[in-house]
Amino acid sequence: MRKEVFYSLKAPYRDELRIMGYHFGQGEKAACIVGSTRGNEVQQLYVCSQLIKALKELEAHGNIAANKEILVIPSVNHYSMNIGKRFWAVDNTDINRMFPGYNRGETTQRIAAGVFEKAQGYSYGIQFTSFYMPGDFVPHVRMMETGYQNASLANLFGMPYVVIRKPKPIDTTTLNYNWQIWETSAFSVYTKETDLIDGDSARQAVSAVLRFLTRMGIIRYNCHSGYIASVIAEEELTTVHANAGGIYHRLKMPGQETHRGEVIAEILDPYEGIVRSQVISPTDGVIFFSHKKPLVMEHDIVCRIIRRLHE
Amino acid sequence: MIENVVSIELPVDEKLLIQKNRIEPLEMTGKEKRITIVTGTHGDELEGQFVCYEILRRIRDNMENLHGVVDIFPAFNPLGIDSITRGIPMFDLDMNRTFPGSKEGNLPEYITAQLIEDIVGSDLCVDIHASNIYLREMPQVRMSEITQEKLMPYAKRINVDFVWVHASATVLESTLAHSLNMLGVPTIVVEMGVGMRITREYGYQLVDGIFNVMKEMGIWSGDVLPVRDPIVSQDGAVGFVNAEASGIFVPIAPIWSYVEQGEHIGNILNPLTGHIEHRVVSPCDGTLFTLREYPIVYHGSLIARVLGGVRV
Numbered sequence: 001m002r003k004e005v006f007y008s009l010k011a012p013y014r015d016e017l018r019i020m021g022y023h024f025g026q027g028e029k030a031a032c033i034v035g036s037t038r039g040n041e042v043q044q045l046y047v048c049s050q051l052i053k054a055l056k057e058l059e060a061h062g063n064i065a066a067n068k069e070i071l072v073i074p075s076v077n078h079y080s081m082n083i084g085k086r087f088w089a090v091d092n093t094d095i096n097r098m099f100p101g102y103n104r105g106e107t108t109q110r111i112a113a114g115v116f117e118k119a120q121g122y123s124y125g126i127q128f129t130s131f132y133m134p135g136d137f138v139p140h141v142r143m144m145e146t147g148y149q150n151a152s153l154a155n156l157f158g159m160p161y162v163v164i165r166k167p168k169p170i171d172t173t174t175l176n177y178n179w180q181i182w183e184t185s186a187f188s189v190y191t192k193e194t195d196l197i198d199g200d201s202a203r204q205a206v207s208a209v210l211r212f213l214t215r216m217g218i219i220r221y222n223c224h225s226g227y228i229a230s231v232i233a234e235e236e237l238t239t240v241h242a243n244a245g246g247i248y249h250r251l252k253m254p255g256q257e258t259h260r261g262e263v264i265a266e267i268l269d270p271y272e273g274i275v276r277s278q279v280i281s282p283t284d285g286v287i288f289f290s291h292k293k294p295l296v297m298e299h300d301i302v303c304r305i306i307r308r309l310h311e
Numbered sequence: 312m313i314e315n316v317v318s319i320e321l322p323v324d325e326k327l328l329i330q331k332n333r334i335e336p337l338e339m340t341g342k343e344k345r346i347t348i349v350t351g352t353h354g355d356e357l358e359g360q361f362v363c364y365e366i367l368r369r370i371r372d373n374m375e376n377l378h379g380v381v382d383i384f385p386a387f388n389p390l391g392i393d394s395i396t397r398g399i400p401m402f403d404l405d406m407n408r409t410f411p412g413s414k415e416g417n418l419p420e421y422i423t424a425q426l427i428e429d430i431v432g433s434d435l436c437v438d439i440h441a442s443n444i445y446l447r448e449m450p451q452v453r454m455s456e457i458t459q460e461k462l463m464p465y466a467k468r469i470n471v472d473f474v475w476v477h478a479s480a481t482v483l484e485s486t487l488a489h490s491l492n493m494l495g496v497p498t499i500v501v502e503m504g505v506g507m508r509i510t511r512e513y514g515y516q517l518v519d520g521i522f523n524v525m526k527e528m529g530i531w532s533g534d535v536l537p538v539r540d541p542i543v544s545q546d547g548a549v550g551f552v553n554a555e556a557s558g559i560f561v562p563i564a565p566i567w568s569y570v571e572q573g574e575h576i577g578n579i580l581n582p583l584t585g586h587i588e589h590r591v592v593s594p595c596d597g598t599l600f601t602l603r604e605y606p607i608v609y610h611g612s613l614i615a616r617v618l619g620g621v622r623v
Contacts, residue, residue, distance in 0.1 A: 009610055010557045013583070086403055090609060091445065104553065107611035132404060133417055169484035170408055239415060245320035270323045295322035297401070301417045 001056050007114035009107070017079045019111075021118060024055045027067030030218045032122040032184070033209065034073045034115070034175060037096040037129065038087065039080025043193040044128035047205045048074035054206060055219070063220040070218060071122065076115055096129065097170070099178040116178065124216065125179035125186040126209055130194040133301060135292045138254045139201050141208070141229070142188040144171060148180045151231050154187055156215045157208040158226015160255075161288070161306075165234040187212075192254070232306055237288055240303040244277035246270050248296040252303075254287050257311045265291075265302055283307045316384075316429045317422050327390060329426065334370055334381045344528050345380040347433040347496075348521070352407045352487065354391020354398070356441035358504040361514035366521060369533075379530030382433065387426065387487075395507070397443070408483070411490035427490060434528060435465060436498040437521060438488050444506035445605040446613060449567050450513050451475055452541070453500045458492050462499050463543075468527055470520025470538035471501065472567070473600065473618065478546045505604045542621055550597060550617040554579055554608040556589035564593075566602040569622045576615055579608060595619040 007019040035041070035048030052072050058064060075081070080089050087094045093108045100120075101113025119125065131137065140161035143149040154162040171177055179186035189208065191201035211226055213219045242248075247268040252258050258281040265279035279302055286309045291302040317329035336343060348366060350359025363385040370377055386392050390400045398405050399419050412423030430436055442448040452466040452474045459476050466474045483489060491498040501517060504510040516539075523538050525531035554560065562577040564570055570593040579589040591614055593599075601616035608614065 011609060012557050012559065012581075012607060090607065090612075091443075092397060104551075105611060106553065106613055107609040110611040132402065241421075245322045247322065297322060297327070297418055298320035299418050299421050 001052075001059060006118045007111065009111065011079075014079070017111075019076055019115065020074065022052050022055075022072040022074070024059050024070040024072070025064035025068050025218075027069050029122040030065075030068040030070060030216070031124040031126065031213060032071045032073070032119045034119060034125070034127045035075055036078070036081065037076045037127075037175065038094065039077050039082075039084070039089070040086045040195045041128070041130050042081070042195055043191055043197055043202060044130065045075050045078075045081070046197045047128050047189075047191060047202045048072060050202060050206045051209055054210060058219055058221060065218055065220065068218045070213070071119070073115065073119065076111065096175060097173045099173055099175045100182070116175070119175070120179070120182050120184065122184050124212075125176070125184040126212070127175055127186070127188045128205065129176075129188045129190065131190070133289075133291075135289055136192050136254045137190050137289050138286075139189075139191050139204055139208075142176075142190060143186070144174075144177050144180060146177060146180045148183070148185075150185055153185055155229045155231070157187070157189070157212045157229075158224075159189070159204070159208050159229055160227045162229040162231045163234050164231065230306070230309065232288075236307065237304040238283050238285065238307050239301055240264070240279060240282065240305065242267060242277070242279065242291075242296045242298055242300045242302045245296060245298045246276050248291060248294060248302070250290055250292070250302075252281075252287050252290065254290050255311075256287050257285070258287055258305065259284050267296060270295075279303065281305065285309050286311060317425050319418065319422070327422075329384070329387065329389060329422065331382050331384045331429070332367060334367070334377065334383075336377045336379065337374055343379045344434040344530050345382065345432065346521075346525060346528065346530055347382040347384070347430050347436045348439065349384045349387055349430070349436060349487065350439040351384070351386040351392050352388055352438070353405070353440065353443070353506075354388050354394065354396045354400075355444055355506040356397075357392070357507060357509055358441035358513060359439035360385060361509045361511060362439055362517050362521070365514060365518045369518070369522065373533050376531055376533035378532060379525065379528065381525075381530065382430075384426075397506075407487060408485045410485055410487045411494070423487075427487075427494070430491060431494055431496060433496050435524065436488075436491050436496050437469070437524075438498055438500045439517070440500060440502045441504045441506055441508075442502055442601075445603060447505040447566055447602050447604045448502045449473065449600045450501065450503035450516055451600065453477060453502060455489075458497075461492075461497050465497065465499055465524055467541060468520065468524050468538060469499065469501070470516050470523060471503070471541050472539060472623075473542040473544055475549065476543065476545050542618065542623070544618055544621070548597075548619045548621075550594040550619050551613065552576065552591060552594060552615040552617065554589065554591070554610060554612040554614055557609045558582075558588040559606045560591070560603050560608045560612075560614060561606065562602055564599055564602075566599050567623060569596075569598050570617065571596050577603075591615075593617055597621050598623050
């Protein structure tokens, strides 16, 4: 394992921002793995730390393939993490909306450029990331439909679901999108949590990445074969909105099966405690995403369901 | 007449209301043109608040001169304005990256879809911004190359100091202005002043310009003041000055002043050591139309923009 600080930034009064890269093996640029790019992505940082631990052990036992190099960047925006902010603390910009970056531009454009310069040119790019809506997902691999995506490769992670997203204009400045444009096969791995650590889904994510690297001939690692994933187009998920505001009480968790007409959550009157509204499943299927916060606004997306799928 | 265009129930005993004030002529013919004034998309941009007030005051005092419909949205992002938050509170999202929205989307997209639906049908929309808390801007209109043919006549009459025409490649597709322009509502973006502050003279300047435009459109028949002939600039003529050190920026040159290439604009200081970390100079001859207001800078922070070759 070789550690390097590949990007640093001085602050007026804070300690320097140092972005670290961990290299395993030597040779062709095989895979780059990026962890937290936002200050609240603690689970993503944790997953990367566990992956670095596992790769260090594999390397010590000679299990990185010859002429293959893996780079892991566990954290990009710990400057925000250390002070409890999600985005770049000075101007609230999102580094994961600044790729491919610009090294003569504004601060977060320069950071993104520094990261992208290091992370590009690898055959495979894997990012642990989070979604802007607060809630739980079933763990899955997500790809952007850029024309360069390859869903059958995503299947090799052995996670239960692969989601293909049609990019919106706002997606075109993410690391995942730009990796693909620069000919790296890019995957985003979503686990259950963001701000908190969920050990089970973190282990699942680490295993999925090691499984993928093994199947691509980059490492040697014996593990369970995982799932043959269901491939889902994001726009085919059924979206369920809250029809009232109040205290949110969910009855069905991500990964559970639901049936048309079933009550999947209740919205309670915040003063009187009575049920103000029931959230009814409009379809048979499996809960893919579910709102988690204790309060809900009218018209919030509270659930997304994979239609006509059974557990 | 004040209308609730959006009404969303919040969790505890409150509604998120996005309101507009519609002013109609004393006698309607059914053929009136409609202008929509929008501001407060970013909760920390307040320059438009004074503009809305002043437009309504002038119309109310001279209702006999009104011959069209004026819709005024002073607070597109009311939760943001009332909590000094740039984005939409609870979502940490920039509202001006969620247009045109979708009624099937999440809450911010649902809201923006309703706002778009209400504005479509206007003959002109003016979207007023106030930079951010970091930079002060001279009153200016920004537009893309693809919309300039349609928008330039309005931009030249709205009493700004200059018009900045962006290359199409840099257009942000999820903004209100882009969405409305694509839907056939000519929409001009005005940037002026600085976040969290109101610059009264800029407010009066823009209000004079909006009445001038309304008169051209046949919406207003009262007297209007002569307006400035703005400088029109393309991307290539704008020089950017970014901080090449982290520290405390103290300007020397004032905004809207002429500077020569290499001329001293300000310093980035280190108050711990008492040294100058970086001497900031102009990249070209021209006029400073953007200048940093917030002193803390990091490597890369935008310090100034210079309108190359222009002396005002």
